Amino acid sequence: MASLQGSFSAISAIRSSFSSTSSSSLTGVSFIRLPKCDRRSSGDRRNRRKMACRAMIQQAVQGGSPATYAKEMERLSAKESLLLAFKDAGGFEALVTGKTTDMQRIDVNERITGLERLNPTPRPTTSPFLEGRWNFEWFGSGSPGIFAARIIFERFPSTLAKLSKMDLLLKDGYAKVTAHLKLLNSIESNFILSTMVSVEGPQRMKEEYVEGILESPTVVEETIPQQLKGAYSQALTTVQQLPVPIRDAVASGLRVPLSGTFQRLFMISYLDEEILIIRDTAGIPEVLTRLDTPSSSMAETNPDYES
Numbered sequence: 001m002a003s004l005q006g007s008f009s010a011i012s013a014i015r016s017s018f019s020s021t022s023s024s025s026l027t028g029v030s031f032i033r034l035p036k037c038d039r040r041s042s043g044d045r046r047n048r049r050k051m052a053c054r055a056m057i058q059q060a061v062q063g064g065s066p067a068t069y070a071k072e073m074e075r076l077s078a079k080e081s082l083l084l085a086f087k088d089a090g091g092f093e094a095l096v097t098g099k100t101t102d103m104q105r106i107d108v109n110e111r112i113t114g115l116e117r118l119n120p121t122p123r124p125t126t127s128p129f130l131e132g133r134w135n136f137e138w139f140g141s142g143s144p145g146i147f148a149a150r151i152i153f154e155r156f157p158s159t160l161a162k163l164s165k166m167d168l169l170l171k172d173g174y175a176k177v178t179a180h181l182k183l184l185n186s187i188e189s190n191f192i193l194s195t196m197v198s199v200e201g202p203q204r205m206k207e208e209y210v211e212g213i214l215e216s217p218t219v220v221e222e223t224i225p226q227q228l229k230g231a232y233s234q235a236l237t238t239v240q241q242l243p244v245p246i247r248d249a250v251a252s253g254l255r256v257p258l259s260g261t262f263q264r265l266f267m268i269s270y271l272d273e274e275i276l277i278i279r280d281t282a283g284i285p286e287v288l289t290r291l292d293t294p295s296s297s298m299a300e301t302n303p304d305y306e307s
Helices: 005-022 043-062 066-088 091-096 102-116 144-153 226-240 244-252
Strands: 132-138 161-171 174-183 187-199 204-214 254-257 263-271 275-280 285-290
Touching (some): 102 275
Antiparallel strands (some): 132 285, 187 204, 204 254, 204 263
């Protein structure tokens, strides 16, 4: 996961500024040390989080309240603590294959509730931060993520099929969950679940399934075992000899209409520019992290926006 270690110098400078200008107003205020993170994360994600950290700290300092600054530091610390807990639990692969232990699950859930109480967005369903592309980090038994995972692992052993990652695109009242599949380490495909989402309240939303699409698989020829390359060439030749309408249907993937078959209610318990937490009617949490970079207009949005 991403690291905040690079922003410690900025935090130290801010502390010095507070000490020299209003040392008396800081009496009794304790500063929270952020946990150290894995240095092996990608440079882009690290820089994005570093910039976000600095922006949030600057916003807190401009408010002129030491209590606001301390609360913001507590929230940043809780975010990093949760992301580290995901890594300690084995990450996405351990979650979808059922390898996470009860101790790891309770640890993650404890950190989720700790972050939720610091939610900076009072009306998340109408927040500009909600739309965008998100990556699933944690999900429960009632989510579309576990639905897709069950379809895969009930039909294929883990040595043959792998769910590598899942992401969510939320835009203009529609959501698209994409499960990235890999078969035999050589065949890649996507299962796309399209849903329609509607606002039910400041924190509550409704999701209705619309369509499921199993995309036509893509074969990575370099990874095909030598003993299977002959069979692959024959299959490829057979497909190319199919009539054009059938070949086009195969290329467009398998579509399954789902309208009117399933819907669910959920609430957004935490939202900021990087993390989204939702809970279903059973209270089971799903945690997502943003994949795209928030626009500058989002970053400058007043937290007291109108719903």
